[in-house]
Every structure is written in structure tokens, then in C-alpha cells.
Amino acid sequence: MYYAGIDVGSLTAQAVVINAKGIVAYKSIGVKPHPVQSAKTVVDMLIQEQGINWNEVKFCVSTGYGREQVQAEGLSQDNVSEISCHGMGASWLVPDVRTVIDIGGQDAKVIRVGKGGELVDFVMNDKCAAGTGRFLEVQARTLGLSLDELGTVSFSAERTLELSSRCSIFCETEVLHYLQRGHTKADIAAGVNRAMAERVAALVRRVGLEKEVTMSGGVAKNAAVRAELERMLNVRLIKYDTDSQIVGALGAALMARKMGGGS
Template sequence: MIVAGCDVGSLTAEAVIMSDGEILSSEIIGVRPKPEQSAKDVMDKALQKAHLALEDIDYCVSTGYGRERIPFARDNISEISCHGKGAHWLIPSVRTVIDVGGQDCKVIRVDANGKLQNFIMNDKCAAGTGRFLEVMAKTLGIRLDEIGPLSLAARNPVVITNMCSIYAQTEVAASIAQGADQHDLAAGITKAMAERVNSLVVRVGVEEDVVITGGVAKNIGVVKSLEVMLRVSTKKFNVDPQIVGALGGALFAKEKFLQK
């Protein structure tokens, strides 16, 4: 039995192919203009890696922002359930999943069986989502993946008071004009980002173990700041934290296939 999960988000798309409880291959791509195109491209790449064809897949579940438009998926399941499922499979002791994606942020509580118990989500405001970091990287004239490492060498992190990404951008631009150090700016940005995420986390409450999924999990500065605020150390996956949603999709695909 070969199953697949396909997660089409706002900025990236991921596919995971599994067989007999093992990940055969996974892929991440930047999204194309249309979700069906992103899904096809990322799935083709994952299939190629596993030396398989689409016909070999017994069941595929899609998830994410574009999940309803994936022609080869037989079912679609919300990214909330998929992230919970994927995170629990990787780390069974997980109870809180913080997923920070390109355009939203979700905090998901699961029980000992990985079943969804409660969640909260922000997809209305760019503050506390990957977009905030993107806007800031652009303002600083650096790459998104440079912010985290830069922030670690800060001495006096710049304080960002505005919650709104647009106003915070002006604030950062003013700090740059005043000659603020790039490390201090980066640290101010990661701290501000973590504060926004934290404000969402405290609303559903934290129970250990805590994991962070999604692209922002790769930002060491945000992760460290958030750990300080939450007073927990988060568990790290042995796979890319961006594929957790697609992995959850593949796990649901297996269940669905067995039910039939």
C-alpha cells in the first residue's frame, strides 16, 4: 500500500509519499500561480524521488489552503488535523503543535492519540505569520533565512512596539535610518514575531511536549525567543518541519484506504 499527502499552502507546497509506515520521499516547492499546478509539480517531484508513478499511489489526501482543488486527491482534510496527526506520528509525546506558515499561524492541542482537542488560528492579520518575517527581511535587504542566525549575535535587540506589520516596517526603517546594528534589528524582529505567536499560544494554553511546524520553525531566532516566552524547550523533528502537514495527509490517506 502506497499513500500520499499533498499540502498546498500560500507560499509553498509539500508532498509526502509513504509505504508501510515509512516515509519514501518528500518534496517542498514554492507555489505556482494555481494550486492544482503546485500540487502536480510537487507530487511529480516526490514521485520521481521514490521512483514511482501517480498510478502507484493507492490513496492521496490533500490539505492546506488549496486543498479543495487538487485533482488527484481522493479526500481533503483540514491542515489543523493534518498537522496534529503528522506531529503526533513523529513525536508521540506531543500535546501542543504550533504551526507558523507563510500566511497564518495555528496553535493545535492534541491528546495522547494525536486527536485534535482544541485549536486557535490567525489568518486575518500578517502579524505573527511568515509574511511578517518576509516583509522585514525585505526592509533589511537580507534573505529570509538570514534573520535567525543574525539575531543570535545581537547585543541590544531593537524594540518593536507596533503590532501591525505595516507600522512595524516603518518602525524598523526608522531604526535602520538611525544606524541600528543589523544583528540587533534581526533580534528585534524575531522577538516581535515570537511575541505575536506567543499571544496566540497562551489563549489555548501550553501542554508539553511542544513542537513547532511550518517554515518559521526553521528560524532559530524565533524558536529561541518563543521557548523563553513559553518557558518550555520545544522538541525537534528529524524531518523538515515544513512537511508535517503533508505527512499528516499521508497518514490520513492510509487510514482512509484501510477503511475501504
Template sequence: MAVLFGGIDVGSLTAQAVVLDNGDIAGSASIGVKPNPLDSARTVLMAVLEQTGLEPGDLHFTVSTGYGREQVQKEGLSQANISEITAHGKGAQWLLPSVRTVIDIGGQDAKVIRVNEKGDLEDFVMNDKCAAGTGRFLEVMARTLGVGLEELGPLSFQARNPLELSTRCSIYCETEVLHYLQRGADKADIAASVNRTMAERVMALVRRVGAQKEITMTGGVAKNVAVRKELERLLGIRLVEYRVDSQIVGALGAALVAREMGGGR
């Protein structure tokens, strides 16, 4: 019988859980977070267990990560916790063994993580206390433009004359976008400027940590095709892709660490 390991990642906007058997991902689930991180952890864990037909007791060892990681462990839903920085590095490098740099952009933070050939953390940088360069920035801009978050990326590709945003601050950007809308600017041109601004902000972090090839993206913002494209242009290389949802990489990393701690292969 396979030995199973769990990873739970409770972030600021979404929560994920991954079940790993000794060789591969047995199941994964993702939900929007609830007000209490413990409720998020329980719900997402139950979702993945239901999907895989397992009981909580079937998991040999579970590791939590993300903002709720300590509480989740204290409640006994996990046996250890790790930072989301290690988790994303570990998960991405397992998916793509050639990866040495991971750009993880979540709901409320952005990180650039450098890992070695084992997926162990070599260096990292995280954004300061500011929404600029995080998923929240894109959410605010999408709402201001009156489009869905998932539309913001594809909309950029329709831009004919991308505009310039003169600031990186989310609040001032929102004012500037409103100003462009009042002047009758095309939404696609504004969306292109929003995505470019986002990528430029993240590039400042990439420069601080010093990117090494191969480079990939994780987190919710990795789903924004325009931000990816802009980052590829700024980096001068293609970001490598993988086969799973970019939002489960943190939970996957936690499950991989659970496997290491729990004596799996």
C-alpha cells in the same frame, strides 16, 4: 509489496508532498507555489513520485490539505481533503508521540493545535486576518533589512542591544525598522527585535488555546532559530525537535490520514 499513501499540502507560499509506505516516509518534496494551486499540486506530486521511482497509480489513497485542498480533490489528485490544522497535528504527533501542542507558523497563517495521544484534534486557534505573527511578517522584515530570510534567525544571535518594536502590525513594523535603519541601528539588533516580536505575537495564540507539554513547532518559521529560542524563553521549556523538514509536516499528516482512510496500518 508495500501499500503506499500520499499527502499533498498546497499552502500560500510553498507546497509539499509526502509518500508514506505502511511504516515510514518513503519520500517527500517541497516547492514554491505556482499561481494555480492545481499546478502546484501536480508539480510537487510529480517531484516526489520521481524521487521515489513511482507512478501516480502506485498510490493507494491520497489526501490533500492546505488552501488548495478542495480543488486538488476535485481534480482527482486526491481522494479526500482535510484541514491543515488536523494535518499538522497528526503529522507532528506521529513524528513525536509525546507531543500534545503544535505551533505551526506558515507563510500566511499561524496556528496553535492541541492533540491527544492519537494525534486527533482537541482544540486549536488560528490567527485572525492579519499578517502579523506569520511567515509573511518575517519575509517583509528580512527584505526591509536587506538580508535573506534564512539569515534573519542567525543574525539575531549577533545582537548586542536588541531594540524594541512598538507595534505588532507588519506595515507599521516595516516603517519602524526603516526608521531604525535610517538612525544607523545595527541590523542584528533590529533582527532580534523582529524575531522577538514574532514570538510574542504567537504566544498570544498559545495562551488562548492553553499549551500542554510536549510542544513542538512546524511550518517554515520553525526553521528560524531565533524565533524558536524566543518561544522557548517565553514558554519556559524546550521545544521538541524531530528528524524531518518542518515544512513537510502538513503533507505528512495528510498522508497519515490517507493511510487511515485507505485501510493501511
């Protein structure tokens, strides 16, 4: 007997299938123009590539911004917010987790969970690119670096330059100003990563930090931001031993198992 979770986000879509013991299969794809199309595609790929018999899926929960449309199409039986699902998924992967930091391309969330992964409190960024992956994208482009390089290059910085503004647009002009004055990309990148971490740390402080802490989402892959955050919050950020992108879909599958009577 299987239970499934489908997470259709703004950039990627995932499906995770679990049974009573744990993860059976998962798949992640780039999104299609419509959320329902993304959900169908990721499920089809899971069936074709990993031999999952979808008829054996007893209950499916959708999450992510396309969650309601996916349910309306009959692909899931219920929908749960990605905030609850990320908390549940993280708690299953790291049972002692109490704070989940999830920083994606457009959203930044800090989620506090209880012992069983239940949602205790959360905070989500306001409608602003600062503190999200988009902020790093803009600054990396201005510096002529890839996103990966933005993280790695700052470890060779001799000093961390101060960026006075957290606004992505204003920050870009400060980055340009530093470049024109001849500062190294490494020193500027270190400043960018610190500015990013400061914004995220503020979000964490707003909801309150409780150990253990995990970090997921694309920005979690930036080692410099992680290191800055660990320093600012004086905490170790635990890494998942699976693909951090599937945490939301995994949480949805766990919810499905609960709703479907599979505990």
C-alpha cells in the same frame, strides 16, 4: 500498498507516500499558478524521480488551501483541513507532542492534539500579517538583511530594542526610525525577532500550552525567534528529524492510511 498525502499550500506543495511501516518517499516544490497543476507536478516528480508506482496508491488525501480542487480533479479521494493534518503528522513524528506551532508565510496556527494525533483545539491568526513570516520578510527587507541573516545577526546584539507596535506596517516605520538614529542592525533585528515571538506566544497562550511542543513552518528556521519563544513559554521546542515542510502532507498520508483501511 501505498497511501499518499498531497499538501498544496500558498507557497509550496508537497506529496508524501507511506506504507504500513512509514515514509517511502516525499517531494516538495514551489507552487504553480493553479493548485491542481501543483498537485499533478509534485506527484509526477515523485513518480519520475523516486520510482513510485502511483497505481499502488490505495488511498490519497489532499490538504492545504487547494485541497478541494485537488479532490474534485480526482487526484485524491478525500480532503482534510491542514490543521488536522499538521496535528496528525506532528504526532507521528514526535509521539509525545501535544502542542504544534506552525508559522508559515501567511498563516500562524497553534494546534493542540491528543495522544493519537487527533485534533483537540486550535487557533489560527486573524487576517493580519503580524505574527506570520510576512512580518519578518518586511522587517528584513527594511534592514537590508536576508531572512536567514535576520535570525543569525540578532545573536550578536548588545541590546534588544523595543518595538512598540505589532503591526507590520507601523513596525517598519519604527525599524526605519531606529536605523536613522544609528542603532545597529543586530540590536534592531533582536527587537524584530522578539516582537515576532511575542505575537506567537500570545497565540499559544490563547489555545493553552501543553508539553511536548514542536514548531514547524518557515519561521521555525529562525533560531532567534525559536530561542525567544522557548524563553517566553519556558519550554523546549522539539525539532523534527525530517523536513518540517512535509508535516502536513505526511498527516494527510496518515489520514489516507486510516481511511483506506490500512490503520
